[in-house]
Amino acid sequence: MADEPIFVTQPYLPPLEEFTPYLEQIWANKQLTNGGPMHQQLEQALSDYLGVPELALFNNGTNALLTALQAMNVTGEVITTPYSFAATAHSILWNGLTPVFVDIDPVTLNIDPKKIEAAITPNTSAIMPVHCYGNPCDVTAIKQIADKHNLRVVYDAAHAFGVEDAGGSILCHGDLSVLSFHATKVFNTFEGGAIICPDTKTKQHINNLKNFGIVDEVTVTETGLNGKMSEINAAFGLLQLQHMEAVLEGRRWVAQSYREQLSDVPGIIIVPAKEQIVSNNSYFPILIGPEYPLSRDELYQKMKDHNIFARRYFYPLISDFPMYSSLKSAKQSNLPVATHVAKQVLCLPAYPDLTDADLNKVAKVING
Numbered sequence: 001m002a003d004e005p006i007f008v009t010q011p012y013l014p015p016l017e018e019f020t021p022y023l024e025q026i027w028a029n030k031q032l033t034n035g036g037p038m039h040q041q042l043e044q045a046l047s048d049y050l051g052v053p054e055l056a057l058f059n060n061g062t063n064a065l066l067t068a069l070q071a072m073n074v075t076g077e078v079i080t081t082p083y084s085f086a087a088t089a090h091s092i093l094w095n096g097l098t099p100v101f102v103d104i105d106p107v108t109l110n111i112d113p114k115k116i117e118a119a120i121t122p123n124t125s126a127i128m129p130v131h132c133y134g135n136p137c138d139v140t141a142i143k144q145i146a147d148k149h150n151l152r153v154v155y156d157a158a159h160a161f162g163v164e165d166a167g168g169s170i171l172c173h174g175d176l177s178v179l180s181f182h183a184t185k186v187f188n189t190f191e192g193g194a195i196i197c198p199d200t201k202t203k204q205h206i207n208n209l210k211n212f213g214i215v216d217e218v219t220v221t222e223t224g225l226n227g228k229m230s231e232i233n234a235a236f237g238l239l240q241l242q243h244m245e246a247v248l249e250g251r252r253w254v255a256q257s258y259r260e261q262l263s264d265v266p267g268i269i270i271v272p273a274k275e276q277i278v279s280n281n282s283y284f285p286i287l288i289g290p291e292y293p294l295s296r297d298e299l300y301q302k303m304k305d306h307n308i309f310a311r312r313y314f315y316p317l318i319s320d321f322p323m324y325s326s327l328k329s330a331k332q333s334n335l336p337v338a339t340h341v342a343k344q345v346l347c348l349p350a351y352p353d354l355t356d357a358d359l360n361k362v363a364k365v366i367n368g
């Protein structure tokens with residue numbers, strides 16, 4: 001019998017019977033959405049778990065990003081990274097704003113703060129950095145630049161659930177941070193997301209924006225969207241949260257095992273996790289260097305031939321997509337590091353239920 005396919009990720013699912021009592025509660029009270037009891041409980045539980053002041057749930061990370069920019073009254077140009085998922089720049093464009101791409105740091109693969117100031121113009125009003133793969137950005141340098149030029153900072157923290165730096169949650173930096181709870185993420189609610197914000201006033205504004213801009217029964221003040229998380233997603237989140245220790249331990253084991261098996265393979269560069277942080281091991285990216293006998297795409301194909309579906313996150317660069325490629329900042333000459341890395345990167349299967357045998361198979365195929 002052929003081996004089962006091994007995907008880049010698989011969602012963690014708690015035992016089904018544990019979910020039934022939550023469904024019974026929803027069936028009993030008939031509140032399905034619009035800020036019901038599960039929604040309220042999950043907001044509180046996640047704020048406590050993550051150690052953040054305020055958290056507003058969303059039905060996905062993209063709507064949370066769209067709303068975060070709207071809540072900050074961002075105008076004109078937004079500086080961001082080309083090395084991310086399409087949603088990062090799309091949220092800028094959907095707000096009628098112009099993304100300005102800045103190259104990434106070759107080690108962290110996050111936006112390079114040294115290159116941000118050169119991209120600032122009189123029209124710049126915000127920076128949207130991404131904690132790529134959950135590796136923290138240089139939040140101190142970004143804050144200094146933002147303060148100096150009076151810019152808002154909205155972090156796309158889709159990958160950074162539970163990540164901490166020396167000062168605590170990485171999600172407390174910037175004006176707002178946005179999480180994704182998509183099925184493929186460390187903490188999932190099937191679909192979902194959240195905005196982390198500093199105070200209740202900002203949260204109330206965000207709550208209005210995620211509910212069409214409705215303030216009360218007769219007052220609609222802004223052009224909000226429908227960003228509300230349903231009760232069924234929130235209920236699943238409450239259950240999932242109880243399993244986080246096992247989820248994170250499973251991911252730690254996967255990352256450690258890959259490091260042990262791949263560290264000495266010539267031409268394989270393991271993207272380093274920043275020191276002094278609590279990592280969530282949300283992805284396991286490697287770079288395929290020139291000393292490796294195959295190109296990145298040849299290895300990607302070889303793995304596919306073995307039924308292993310690694311992914312080239314993030315290739316192509318967002319800046320190469322047709323809606324961005326004519327921007328001046330999208331030129332490859334402006335983005336040499338990101339252009340290079342996008343051709344080398346491969347994210348290996350990494351999720352809590354990955355078996356010993358599957359992990360060994362992945363490592364063996366790479367080892368040749």
Ligand code: T4K
Nearest residue numbers: 007009010011060061062085087088158180181182183184
């Ligand atoms: N910002 C950043 C930096 C992001 O990475 C993302 C999302 C966002 C913003 C937006 O957040 P959301 O609006 O999505 O909440 C996936 C995810 O769909 C996307 O959420 C994620 N980033 C991105 C990095 O990855 P695809 O197109 O690669 O997904 P897909 O369907 O190919 O799934 C990958 C593998 O996962 C499959 O081969 C099998 C497995 N899988 C997937 C799903 C959906 C499952 O086993 N079960 C599932 O239900 O984008």
